[in-house]
Amino acid sequence: xxxxxxxxxxxxxxxxxxxxxxxxxxxxxxxxxxxxxxxxxxxxxxxxxxxxxxxxxxxxxxxxxxxxxxxxxxxxxxxxxxxxxxxxxxxxxxxxxxxxxxxxxxxxxxxxxxxxxxxxxxxxxxxxxxxxxxxxxxxxxxxxxxxxxxxxxxxxxxxxxxxxxxxxxxxxxxxxxxxxxxxxxxxxxxxxxxxxxxxxxxxxxxxxxxxxxxxxxxxxxxxxxxxxxxxxxxxxxxxxxxxxxxxxxxxxxxxxxxxxxxxxxxxxxxxxxxxxxxxxxxxxxxxxxxxxxxxxxxxxxxxxxxxxxxxxxxxxxxxxxxxxxxxxxxxxxxxxxxxxxxxxxxxxxxxxxxxxxxxxxxxxxxxxxxxxxxxxxxxxxxxxxxxxxxxxxxxxxxxxxxxxxxxxxxxxxxxxxxxxxxxxxxxxxxxxxxxxxxxxxxxxxxxxxxxxxxxxxxxxxxxxxxxxxxxxxxxxxxxxxxxxxxxxxxxxxxxxxxxxxxxxxxxxxxxxxxxxxxxxxxxxxxxxxxxxxxxxxxxxxxxxxxxxxxxxxxxxxxxxxxxxxxxxxxxxxxxxxxxxxxxxxxxxxxxxxxxxxxxxxxxxxxxxxxxxxxxxxxxxxxxxxxxxxxxxxxxxxxxxxxxxxxxxxxxxxxxxxxxxxxxxxxxxxxxxxxxxxx
Ligand SMILES: Nc1ncnc2c1ncn2[C@@H]1O[C@H](COP(=O)(O)OP(=O)(O)OP(=O)(O)O)[C@@H](O)[C@H]1O
Numbered sequence: 001x002x003x004x005x006x007x008x009x010x011x012x013x014x015x016x017x018x019x020x021x022x023x024x025x026x027x028x029x030x031x032x033x034x035x036x037x038x039x040x041x042x043x044x045x046x047x048x049x050x051x052x053x054x055x056x057x058x059x060x061x062x063x064x065x066x067x068x069x070x071x072x073x074x075x076x077x078x079x080x081x082x083x084x085x086x087x088x089x090x091x092x093x094x095x096x097x098x099x100x101x102x103x104x105x106x107x108x109x110x111x112x113x114x115x116x117x118x119x120x121x122x123x124x125x126x127x128x129x130x131x132x133x134x135x136x137x138x139x140x141x142x143x144x145x146x147x148x149x150x151x152x153x154x155x156x157x158x159x160x161x162x163x164x165x166x167x168x169x170x171x172x173x174x175x176x177x178x179x180x181x182x183x184x185x186x187x188x189x190x191x192x193x194x195x196x197x198x199x200x201x202x203x204x205x206x207x208x209x210x211x212x213x214x215x216x217x218x219x220x221x222x223x224x225x226x227x228x229x230x231x232x233x234x235x236x237x238x239x240x241x242x243x244x245x246x247x248x249x250x251x252x253x254x255x256x257x258x259x260x261x262x263x264x265x266x267x268x269x270x271x272x273x274x275x276x277x278x279x280x281x282x283x284x285x286x287x288x289x290x291x292x293x294x295x296x297x298x299x300x301x302x303x304x305x306x307x308x309x310x311x312x313x314x315x316x317x318x319x320x321x322x323x324x325x326x327x328x329x330x331x332x333x334x335x336x337x338x339x340x341x342x343x344x345x346x347x348x349x350x351x352x353x354x355x356x357x358x359x360x361x362x363x364x365x366x367x368x369x370x371x372x373x374x375x376x377x378x379x380x381x382x383x384x385x386x387x388x389x390x391x392x393x394x395x396x397x398x399x400x401x402x403x404x405x406x407x408x409x410x411x412x413x414x415x416x417x418x419x420x421x422x423x424x425x426x427x428x429x430x431x432x433x434x435x436x437x438x439x440x441x442x443x444x445x446x447x448x449x450x451x452x453x454x455x456x457x458x459x460x461x462x463x464x465x466x467x468x469x470x471x472x473x474x475x476x477x478x479x480x481x482x483x484x485x486x487x488x489x490x491x492x493x494x495x496x497x498x499x500x501x502x503x504x505x506x507x508x509x510x511x512x513x514x515x516x517x518x519x520x521x522x523x524x525x526x527x528x529x530x531x532x533x534x535x536x537x538x539x540x541x542x543x544x545x546x547x548x549x550x551x552x553x554x555x556x557x558x559x560x561x562x563x564x565x566x567x568x569x570x571x572x573x574x575x576x577x578x579x580x581x582x583x584x585x586x587x588x589x590x591x592x593x594x595x596x597x598x599x600x601x602x603x604x605x606x607x608x609x610x611x612x613x614x615x616x617x618x619x620x621x622x623x624x625x626x627x628x629x630x631x632x633x634x635x636x637x638x639x640x641x642x643x644x645x646x647x648x649x650x651x652x653x654x655x656x657x658x659x660x661x662x663x664x665x666x667x668x669x670x671x672x673x674x675x676x677x678x
Contacts, residue, residue: 352370
């Protein structure tokens, strides 16, 4: 029997490994089983080169729990180890046998997974003592038995194993006794070992009988040794891809389509990426891609390996070329990782483009679920934006789809303004903006539907890319000003009439949170009497700040500002104007006369030859008088507006059409309306 010290340079290293090697203790099971898989694959390689001539037999790896003995054992029928190999590979930490083997059999050794780091020693994170019982495949080899209690001291003696292979017996420590529970081990096997290439048996298959679960005689194989992504696309049908999707995400809705990745130069990469139906719950769909290295589960957080927008996809990426167990910052700067990430981005864009070219109808059908993904990609990844431009689709109110180029061609004749900008009109809510949409359509304009989560950002993005195109929401102005062409409309009111009417119409709208500006337009007798618009720029800044868009908080704190448009062609508006003339003219005329006189005096002062000092003095007194007169007049008009049922009714109806009439005001409106009907 041999006794010795494990070849670590410092006595202190071991406890460190034991406790902190992986913050996540449950990873030990992956490491030990990965070693067992390695050992089995090495045997297969030796057999294929003729260096091993014996029977290979059944190489199922067994996972066994013994609650009484408090052990968890992993048994394989791989190459096993001689005493010397134990000394070399186990006792010399950081001397990786797997790497030496790979060096020797570079071309033959397919899929050797042991390059994780300090794999075997991770068993000490959960064990008081670890035993190895092993018998090498080599002819005439002696079984060996190694034990170690987690200090650098070990024992190595003749073992008891009679068949080729290795048992790793872990004496689970009191603190970690969860690893003696069958459901816990099952959970870990399902997480880490689901797709390992060698069968893994754990317990017996269960069956239901008379309403009770009973154990059968059949061994339970926990993994799928031949997962779909490792097969050739030519051998797979759509059903196979869907079935694999559900193997990964049992409760998920069917994905829209998939991409099967298969690269072997300049790096190795296989996998299947699925496009889920994203709808509007982006966050829920994120970070579901699983990363494997030769079928060993590595992680399900791939944020640093693929660009962020791709984390919306689901599926599996398998690459032995991605360095594992290294720091995240290292990952980002690793050139392999960058190449892989670029490749995936390109693949994704290409396959979307193919689908668009080959089956536009089906692409359009999927577009609503794809849009947010493509937008996210275009907003965050310049290269992807370039690639996606030809197949990015706009949808109009009628549900027709257009590429950016097609749409421009469709509308440019009718919707180009006097500055040569093509104006794309859009709505964010078909129902809420219904009447504005109708008015725009009646004018012969086309209206886009932009109701997605990212549309506001995306519109900004599109405008930045192409400054000759502007996006304007249908309710940003009255229809003949949405797209400003050369035609100037004559107002039927004089300047004086307009200044007198404005306070009447703004009177019922006094609010601290909202600023209203009153404008008068001749919109025709059949248009609405009063309507409310919100300027495009202001609304968009507000939207952005509500979504937390960078640097827009300033706008978020400003009061909302709207424009109240009074249609001077409308019969009811005319009635109000007439009413005002009849009731107020007597009082207003003297004010107007006084104001006109004061204004004339003001003008005279400006034109006089007095010294600046004198002018200033005179003007100050005059200004005071003038503003007092104006104020009194405005109050008169404002009170008229506040007391006028028709004005109130019309402004309320305008608010109501924009879904802006709420609470007390809404109740008052309903009451007033009922009163009017009675
Ligand atoms: N079940 C086993 N059968 C045969 N040899 C084994 C077994 N487990 C471990 N070994 C040997 O011990 C060596 C060290 O294992 P260890 O897990 O520490 O490192 P590794 O597998 O080389 O790489 P990694 O640490 O990344 O897993 C292996 O390379 C292998 O030669």
